[in-house]
Amino acid sequence: MMKEYLTGLFADALRAINAPDGIKLTFEKPKQEAHGDLTTNVAMLVAKSLGTNPRVLAQEIVAHLNARSDFVSSVEVAGPGFINFKFADAFFTGQVGSILEQNNSFGKSSIGGNRKTQVEFVSANPTGPLSVGHGRQAVIGDTIANLLQWTGHSVTREYYYNNAGRQMRVLAESTYARYRQLFDETYPFPEEGYQGDYIRNIARKIMERHGKALCSAEKEAALKACKEFAEQSLFDDIKKVLLVMRVRHDVFFNEDSLYASGALNEVVAEFRSRGLAYDKDNAVWFKATALGLDQDRVIIKSTGEPTYRLPDIAYHRDKFRRGFELIVDVFGADHIATIPDVLAGVRALGYDPEKVKVVIHQFVTLMKNGEQVKMSKRLANFVTLQELIDEVGVDAVRFFFLMRSVSSHLEFDLDLAKEQSEKNPVYYVQYAHARIVSILRFAKEQGVFDTADQRNIQGIQYNLLCGGSEVALAKLLLEFPEVVEATCLGFEPHRLTTYLHDVATAFHRFYHDHRVVIPEKELSRARSALSLATKVVLANGFKILGISAPEQM
């Protein structure tokens, strides 16, 4: 709103001084508050081509600006040639009412244009409980999906899995061995087997169901039974944990369906017809080098089995065929190498790889007693996501996972999270919300402000809000829609947690400086409304992050 207004003013001013066309005119919020509310560097960009000094040029531009004094309170040239604008306090506080009117919708936008969007995340095969790393991915994916919904995309959350590959064979063998060991401790356990206790638990359940019958059954049949039982059991667990994490997928897509539908053969045939596949050493190769990659890749092994690349490519084509216009893949850093192949495959099939946005997140390092906990599913010394949630709670887990940029390694100190959970940053932001609820409850008791009554949020004299921390809070709240948008477009959820932390700080400061419920009725109502607007922003932000908005703490 401010930006649009200034852009108009500048168009006239730049024309008046005969500036060249096509100038990139942008306004930014300066880091330093003292530099005003918005700033532009346009004079520095243009000075060179006009052969003048940026500061002189800036002065000249300013002289041609015709700003309304009730909007813009000051314009000045500063530093090497920035033009800084300060807006009137009432310009900000006057907009607080619109936050209350929009309420649950404040922060939503339609920039997504209802674009059909898919977010694929977690996608763990059912070979064990979800790890802490999966948890990070689940939260990142879910939050990105929330952000996309808030910005007007039509979102499908999808989980892709394979219950047929080598990993599942290992699972079957491991489970079978544990089952046999229940009757004969000396029964050998496969060298590469999954050693986690969860396998023993599953084996025990199989015994409860089948007794000793599988020991005497034919081995292949017994393995199949073990596999199915283990898979079912593990998938139930996975879904249960995801639910606890407040993560819900719309579609569970099984890799097998790509085999069944003939999609794999189709892709191979299409590659061949375009000269992008060839036979060598009894295997089928994808000619990735023809698409600019550094080496060709096997897509069908000499055994006749496809490598993971082929179904991955076919799966992505399936996404396009289902009409998704934006495809977001959330992967762990260990999948980074496969992405170029998949994107090349997509391009080879005639689809636009630009529509695929890959979000790579780095790993989580668990710290315990000041030492790193090495995690390996196979070696059984890992902490499961469920255990982590049991220790520190869902809100803390979600918030922690979102606090850091996805490209940063995340260090999660278990001891700190356990022993000092009260110092967890999530409590800081939630506390602000609970505090507001408490204040508004008191305001209602005192007959000052009743949030349930719509008439109460009409006719408020927002211009009474003129203290520094009041105006600062109002300004920050009004940034929420932009923050949601930027966070979404950059696929950087941590920016929202940072922002909400700032909002909490601004509120706590306001609370410290000013009493809300006071005898001066109009001022009291204005401050109540400001508090309510803060609650709206916090609650909406929490909703996107998937954490709760406590009424009391």
Added chain:
RNA sequence: GACCCCGUAGCUCAAUUGGAUAGAGCAACAGCCUUCUAAGCUGUAGGUUGCGCGUUCGAUUCGCGCCGGGGUCACCA
């Protein structure tokens, strides 16, 4: 060896995508509750942004070269 991520205060991390004097939280020190939640607020201290060139009005951000940490380089997923 090749490629990807990271390197910022004692520790964990930000930094509006190239802006002005690099910011928070923990930890340390000093203050603030007879009044709506002190899980809070205020202040002090803490830095050659790993190192070196370069690009330009301007670099934590972009390019190149080193150093250090993590990850990936299968006819595993």
